[in-house]
Amino acid sequence: MIFIQQAMVQELRIPQYKKLYEILRKHILSGVYEEGSLLPSENELCAVHNMTRPTVRHALEALVQDGFIYKKQGKGSIVQKPPQDIGILSISGTSSAIGKQYLQTQILQKPTIRAWPTPFNFDLSEAEKDFGCIYMERLRFVNEQAVFYDINHIPNINLPRFTSRTFENKSLFDILRGHYQIEIKGGEQKLKAIKADDKISQLLNIKKGEPVLYVERKLSTNRDGFHIYSTIYFNSEKHAIFGNF
Amino acid sequence: MIFIQQAMVQELRIPQYKKLYEILRKHILSGVYEEGSLLPSENELCAVHNMTRPTVRHALEALVQDGFIYKKQGKGSIVQKPPQDIGILSISGTSSAIGKQYLQTQILQKPTIRAWPTPFNFDLSEAEKDFGCIYMERLRFVNEQAVFYDINHIPNINLPRFTSRTFENKSLFDILRGHYQIEIKGGEQKLKAIKADDKISQLLNIKKGEPVLYVERKLSTNRDGFHIYSTIYFNSEKHAIFGNF
């Protein structure tokens, strides 16, 4: 009985505004609400979901914050093109448009449990230090050209079955969100332009010494003290890294 | 009399939560509230400023959004290090810390009114096309080394006396905010690593062909259809571009 109660409590403890946020988010991503179209008005959402306006507005504020909609006084909430990725991550082609069909991911190193590297580019929280980390490397292709090499360190805290999941066609963030309720809240990053060394030039198939975009990132999440650390090498010969903020 | 009324209305039409936001922002920036310390509790702010909690919370939400504070349930609102700049802009030294005293700005081209360049890297709104643009070039130094060359295009819409202002030691954004109530709301940017050509290598005092970080930015503001366009060349030999989001 206690277990059932806990489950019930956990069900009920999800705030109503969050539930509405998730519903609307899902419908925007799945195309129920098309880009540029209007969401139901706040009063309509109140009636349909049996909430009051401040609660509905709380959900809409979160959607605005995350870039799914923007609002116009007197008009309504307008659906935006879903945000590519948080911070600076998307790839934009300089010559031709990039559809998802042209994007491929190759896992160079499947997620494995390791100790944290020493030295490490970022400061780790105590909890992160105590547990090990999960390490993975990926190489991304656009039109069969390597453009994106990323090295990721994720603290191995309460991530059951993580190393045995398949990442081939799924976003790392989608897996963290879907299976572990981990959401990216923000982060910091350092960017430099460097010369490709032997390893990088080989991976990205460019000449040694060619300019490469180098990014170090630390992403913070809704889990306190749980961060995602990434190092990225980007071949910007034919593409650019694109970011909204 | 009508003029006075309009002025009064304009005074009164500033929402209360916005007024509180401005007060707290000013106090955080001026150091009245130190980094890491607690802001007065919501109820205290209610009492002091004669508002209700939802209004106070609205102001605090804006401060959280802009990175001035973060909140912790049961504890309070904690003051953060004021955000450097929006998106990706700050310079972080790789060897030594950078204080403002080591930062210098040289105006290569004082703000002048021009026509928009054709072709232009970004799409312009109708209002922007009709009016001309204000053009300016700057070179930024850290420890007397050139690291940052930026070219800016700003639509010449309702910016009286802009070209005669002094920019030497003031941020462009501070001037837009202080004199014209223009605030940066967001934006998009493209990043590449490129080789320095003759002009860039000379400006940034590096060898021709060395990698340089190249950024194209379009910032949106609280004025509808008013954007700030920048092109940036960054010498990342000894420094990195740093961004919080």
Place this chain on the structure above:
DNA sequence: TCATACAACTTGTATTTACAAGTTGAAATT
């Protein structure tokens, strides 16, 4: 002395109500 319980804070969520302000299209007027 040490651990526990609790009271008094803090922020988080939610309801209800009211009016202001921007947008839009239809009806009334010119």
Place this chain on the structure above:
DNA sequence: AATTTCAACTTGTAAATACAAGTTGTATGA
């Protein structure tokens, strides 16, 4: 027919209130 006015929407701001949930220091208990 063209313009103006206005009513009926929309979102924005704000009050007053209530309870839930997390934090912290104190007082009570062993």
